[in-house]
Amino acid sequence: MGPLATVGQVFDAIQTVKRNAPEFCTNFFPVQRKLQGWIDHGELFGEVHRGAAFFLRKDRDFWHLYFCAANKESLAREITGLPELKRDPVVVDLVGNEEVSNDLSNLLKPEGFRPYRTLYRMARISQSDSQPSHGGGTPINCAVSTDAPLIWELLGRAFDRYAEQLPTLYEIEAAIDSHQILTAKHNGTLAGLLFFETQGLTSTVRYWLVDEPFRAFRFGSALMQRYFAAQTAVRRFILWVLADNENAIQKYRHYGYAADGLVDRVLLNQIIQA
Amino acid sequence: MKTIIEILKEIRPEFDFTVSRDFIADGMLDSFDVVTLVAALDKQYGISINGTDIVPENFKNVEAIEALLRKSGARP
Numbered sequence: 126m127g128p129l130a131t132v133g134q135v136f137d138a139i140q141t142v143k144r145n146a147p148e149f150c151t152n153f154f155p156v157q158r159k160l161q162g163w164i165d166h167g168e169l170f171g172e173v174h175r176g177a178a179f180f181l182r183k184d185r186d187f188w189h190l191y192f193c194a195a196n197k198e199s200l201a202r203e204i205t206g207l208p209e210l211k212r213d214p215v216v217v218d219l220v221g222n223e224e225v226s227n228d229l230s231n232l233l234k235p236e237g238f239r240p241y242r243t244l245y246r247m248a249r250i251s252q253s254d255s256q257p258s259h260g261g262g263t264p265i266n267c268a269v270s271t272d273a274p275l276i277w278e279l280l281g282r283a284f285d286r287y288a289e290q291l292p293t294l295y296e297i298e299a300a301i302d303s304h305q306i307l308t309a310k311h312n313g314t315l316a317g318l319l320f321f322e323t324q325g326l327t328s329t330v331r332y333w334l335v336d337e338p339f340r341a342f343r344f345g346s347a348l349m350q351r352y353f354a355a356q357t358a359v360r361r362f363i364l365w366v367l368a369d370n371e372n373a374i375q376k377y378r379h380y381g382y383a384a385d386g387l388v389d390r391v392l393l394n395q396i397i398q399a
Numbered sequence: 400m401k402t403i404i405e406i407l408k409e410i411r412p413e414f415d416f417t418v419s420r421d422f423i424a425d426g427m428l429d430s431f432d433v434v435t436l437v438a439a440l441d442k443q444y445g446i447s448i449n450g451t452d453i454v455p456e457n458f459k460n461v462e463a464i465e466a467l468l469r470k471s472g473a474r475p
Contacts, residue, residue, distance in 0.1 A: 136453070136454065139453070140449050140452075143447065143448075143449060144447065144449060146447065147441065147447060149447075151434070154430040154431050154433075154434055155430065156429075156430050157454070157455065220431065250413045323426070324423075324424070324426040324429075325424055325425035325426025325427065326414065326425055326426040326427055327426030327427070327429065328426075359426075360413060360414065361411075361413055361414070361426070387431065
């Protein structure tokens with residue numbers, strides 16, 4: 126599979142597959158800004174087959190597989206020709222409603238992919254009459270550039286790299302520049318953070334955590350309250366949560382989030398022994 | 400036949416699409432929504448929108464979506 130040099134190559138590949146393909150199926154929902162970042166950092170590779178296009182994105186010590194196919198038959202037929210699946214650690218995310226993601230999951234099993242984890246998307250629609258709370262007296266501040274390696278390390282330690290789309294260091298640095306990471310510090314030590322992305326009326330919580338030694342200090346609620354207080358123009362709040370993380374799901378429900386029906390099934394190939 | 404606004408409202412009922420000039424920049428449609436919208440438009444108008452046309456500019460407002468539909472062979 127060859128490296129991709131332009132965003133246009135990606136869209137050309139998609140067009141080649143999608144032309145006259147009413148049963149088009151995909152797990153690739155590229156955001157142009159992220160695509161550009163992957164290409165600029167030499168992380169995205171791709172190739173077009175007959176009726177299907179495949180993309181591999183480098184992430185730490187494994188690859189994410191994305192596909193676009195004219196239909197499920199084309200996908201099943203062409204994916205067998207990818208040598209990377211037999212050789213390299215590969216993760217695939219299947220995003221859609223329960224039915225769509227189940228269908229695609231069954232289709233990839235013969236290629237050695239096995240179910241690993243499932244994430245649910247949760248959404249919260251803000252009420253125009255809700256009053257923001259500012260989180261009491263706990264000091265919550267925007268992350269600064271020197272926090273970036275600490276944040277990278279903390280996220281890598283606390284989250285599942287195969288299932289939770291962990292950011293690269295350059296993404297963390299960009300988020301800090303955009304004031305999209307809030308931190309709680311205890312005696313100068315990074316104790317917790319809330320990493321979010323806001324685009325107009327929609328804001329996504331990407332990561333929210335308090336490190337183990339600091340969980341009695343109520344930093345988590347202070348981070349969330351500060352986040353909501355700063356998002357006064359936002360109408361729709363969303364996030365992804367692991368389906369088996371009942372503790373987190375309960376907390377998000379407490380803040381008004383509810384599952385919106387979108388599911389992400391994460392599959393691993395045989396090379397990954399997780 | 401449903402209007403474009405009606406289709407948008409089915410995908411994201413919490414937003415008022417009549418007041419925005421840029422649904423993407425205003426955070427009213429994300430990449431998942433755009434794919435859902437493309438499938439809905441394909442089905443509603445009996446067309447197949449090209450992959451290269453699935454770019455934010457073509458979904459930023461109703462006029463842009465209408466232009467995309469015309470380009471794709473539909474009569475919105």
